[in-house]
Amino acid sequence: MRYPSEQKAETRRRILHVASRELRKRGPAHVSVGDIMSGAGLTHGGFYAHFGSKDALVGEAIAAMFEDVRLRTSELDAALNRADDGVRAALFNYWRSYLSADHRDRPERGCPLPALSGEVGRMGGAAADALSQGLGEMTARMMRALERLEYSNPDARATAVVAQLVGAIALARALGRTAESDALLNNCYEDLVGRYGS
Amino acid sequence: MRYPSEQKAETRRRILHVASRELRKRGPAHVSVGDIMSGAGLTHGGFYAHFGSKDALVGEAIAAMFEDVRLRTSELDAALNRADDGVRAALFNYWRSYLSADHRDRPERGCPLPALSGEVGRMGGAAADALSQGLGEMTARMMRALERLEYSNPDARATAVVAQLVGAIALARALGRTAESDALLNNCYEDLVGRYGS
DNA sequence: CCTATAATATGATAAACATCATACTATTGG
DNA sequence: CCAATAGTATGATGTTTATCATATTATAGG
Numbered sequence: 001m002r003y004p005s006e007q008k009a010e011t012r013r014r015i016l017h018v019a020s021r022e023l024r025k026r027g028p029a030h031v032s033v034g035d036i037m038s039g040a041g042l043t044h045g046g047f048y049a050h051f052g053s054k055d056a057l058v059g060e061a062i063a064a065m066f067e068d069v070r071l072r073t074s075e076l077d078a079a080l081n082r083a084d085d086g087v088r089a090a091l092f093n094y095w096r097s098y099l100s101a102d103h104r105d106r107p108e109r110g111c112p113l114p115a116l117s118g119e120v121g122r123m124g125g126a127a128a129d130a131l132s133q134g135l136g137e138m139t140a141r142m143m144r145a146l147e148r149l150e151y152s153n154p155d156a157r158a159t160a161v162v163a164q165l166v167g168a169i170a171l172a173r174a175l176g177r178t179a180e181s182d183a184l185l186n187n188c189y190e191d192l193v194g195r196y197g198s
Numbered sequence: 199m200r201y202p203s204e205q206k207a208e209t210r211r212r213i214l215h216v217a218s219r220e221l222r223k224r225g226p227a228h229v230s231v232g233d234i235m236s237g238a239g240l241t242h243g244g245f246y247a248h249f250g251s252k253d254a255l256v257g258e259a260i261a262a263m264f265e266d267v268r269l270r271t272s273e274l275d276a277a278l279n280r281a282d283d284g285v286r287a288a289l290f291n292y293w294r295s296y297l298s299a300d301h302r303d304r305p306e307r308g309c310p311l312p313a314l315s316g317e318v319g320r321m322g323g324a325a326a327d328a329l330s331q332g333l334g335e336m337t338a339r340m341m342r343a344l345e346r347l348e349y350s351n352p353d354a355r356a357t358a359v360v361a362q363l364v365g366a367i368a369l370a371r372a373l374g375r376t377a378e379s380d381a382l383l384n385n386c387y388e389d390l391v392g393r394y395g396s
Numbered sequence: 397c398c399t400a401t402a403a404t405a406t407g408a409t410a411a412a413c414a415t416c417a418t419a420c421t422a423t424t425g426g
Numbered sequence: 427c428c429a430a431t432a433g434t435a436t437g438a439t440g441t442t443t444a445t446c447a448t449a450t451t452a453t454a455g456g
Contacts, residue, residue, distance in 0.1 A: 007423095007432085007433070008432075008433065011433080011434090026320060027227070027316065027317060027320055029225070029227030029228065030227065030320070032412075032413060032414080033413080033414065033415085034412090034413080034414090042434070042435085043434070043435050043436075044413095044414090044415095044435090044436095045415090045416085045417095045418095045434075045435055045436065045437085046433070046434045046435065047414095047415090048414095048415070048416075049432090049433070049434075053414085053415085054414065054415090113369065113372075114316070114365075114368075115316065116316070116372075117316070117368045117369055117371070117372040118225065118312070118313065118314070118315070118316035118317060118368060118371075119225060119316060119317070120372050121368070121371035121372045121374075122224060122225055122228070124374065128372060128373075128374060131372050132372065132373050132378070135369060135372070135373070136378070153388070153389075153392070155385060156384075156385035156386075156388045156389050156392075157389055159366075159381075159382050159385035159386060159389070160362055160366075160385060160386045160389035160390070162365070162369070163361075163362045163363075163365035163366040163369055163382070163386050164358055164361045164362040164365055165361075165365070166365040166368065166369060167312075167360070167361035167362055167363070167364040167365025167366070167368065168357075168358075168361040168365070170312075170315045170316060170319070170364065170365065170368060171311065171315055171333060171360070171361055171364060173315065173316075173319035174311075174314075174315040174318050174319045174326060174329050174330065174333070175326075175330050175333070176319075176322065176326060180330070180334070183357075184357050184361070186354075187353060187354035187357035187358060188354075188357060188358045188361050190351070190354045191351075191354050191355055191357070191358035192358070194351070194354075195393065205402085205403070205453095206402075206403065206404095209403080209404085230442075230443060230444080231443080231444065231445085232442090232443080232444090240404070240405085241404070241405050241406075242405090242406095242444090242445095243404075243405055243406065243407085243445090243446085243447095243448095244403070244404045244405065245444095245445090246444095246445070246446075247402095247403070247404075251444085251445085252444065252445095397456100398455100398456085399454100399455095399456090400453105400454095400455090400456105401452100401453090401454095402451100402452085402453080402454100403450100403451085403452080403453095404449105404450080404451075404452095405448100405449080405450065405451085406447105406448080406449070406450085407446105407447090407448080407449090408445105408446085408447080408448095409444105409445085409446080409447100410443100410444095410445095411442100411443080411444090411445105412441100412442085412443075412444105413440100413441080413442075413443095414439105414440095414441090414442105415438105415439085415440095415441105416437105416438085416439080417436105417437090417438080417439100418435100418436085418437080418438095419434100419435080419436070419437090420433105420434080420435070420436085421432100421433085421434080421435090422431100422432090422433080422434095423430105423431090423432080423433095424428105424429100424430095424431095424432100425428100425429095425430090426427100426428085426429090426430105
């Protein structure tokens with residue numbers, strides 16, 4: 001127990017933080033271990049003192065991404081835990097920020113699902129497990145909101161809403177920063193509001 | 199004009215065909231030029247007699263994928279060009295097949311959008327152009343169907359439906375061949391039918 | 397048949413990569 | 427202040443990759 005200075009744990013967190021951003025932004029296949037380590041101010045070799053493999057890192061990083069993003073669902077979570085009727089407004093706010101140009105343009109800060117579901121579907125392993133869990137939690141949150149609003153079939157509805165949100169951001173990113181892309185996001189938001197407006 | 203035997207053009211088509219399947223199945227980053235060429239029964243070197251670069255191939259291959267997939271929208275297209283009221287049934291059939299486990303499990307034969315929008319969003323270039331065009335056509339087809347069914351805001355509705363379809367397959371692939379994945383697809387189909395049932 | 401050339405193959409090059417073995421450095425308990 | 431060791435760096439290895447230069451093969455016109 002020579003180094004109780006917490007140094008390794010902090011370095012490990014730093015690597016995970018860099019990885020969680022870089023993986024969302026550029027995709028697992030285009031981010032090298034060396035990229036991540038130098039992003040954390042280190043050199044490549046020390047990596048294997050912290051993680052068993054690149055794939056293991058990706059799995060842990062995905063879990064970290066959902067943690068990171070959870071901060072931005074706090075308004076909705078708070079509304080779900082209150083008895084008043086602020087749920088609809090909180091839900092709309094969440095949808096609006098999810099379907100924003102900012103979310104489209106900053107994948108490194110955004111939801112892992114549109115950024116990574118394609119690649120992770122092919123990778124399997126820990127990455128797929130982490131993504132599945134995050135998807136389950138997001139769907140459950142959406143379902144609770146729809147239950148609170150007393151809609152029928154909240155499960156099917158929640159699943160469909162999540163699919164629409166994720167698909168919209170994935171497609172908007174493929175279109176780039178264009179007018180069509182802005183319109184796609186607005187259309188998807190309007191459609192949701194049309195379906196779930198008061 | 200020594201080789202008028204159409205041989206080069208046929209080889210080129212063969213390369214494109216292999217590429218269109220392999221790229222959807224494994225993703226552009228995990229398919230090498232050598233893989234594609236040997237899949238076409240050739241060796242790697244001759245590739246550059248047919249395409250200027252791997253990226254150029256990806257762009258052309260995406261266009262080929264949409265061609266490939268168009269065959270499976272023929273029922274809907276036919277209904278749109280008839281005056282009778284078979285549009286809703288054709289639309290539902292299309293949705294059902296899009297949201298099928300078979301589509302999830304065979305990306306190499308399926309829609310390019312869930313398979314490639316993640317990667318292509320990062321690549322830009324010809325690939326992004328091809329994907330954007332295909333997305334526009336798919337959305338337009340959906341919009342015509344919704345117009346025929348006399349829904350308001352067919353543009354926003356069509357965009358939202360496409361996002362939901364694409365997101366559902368992308369997420370279902372991330373979940374793999376599991377019960378949750380099957381449920382996700384069914385939920386998304388039920389939701390659509392609930393919204394657009396007669 | 398033979399030769400010019402189109403189509404494909406072979407081989408080379410240089411870069412990028414994950415991973416591992418080993419070396420160095422900084423810290424802390426004695 | 428010193429030695430044991432935790433944390434990090436350096437350097438190497440073997441593989442894979444896109445791309446290019448050159449060689450080989452096959453065909454068609456004379």
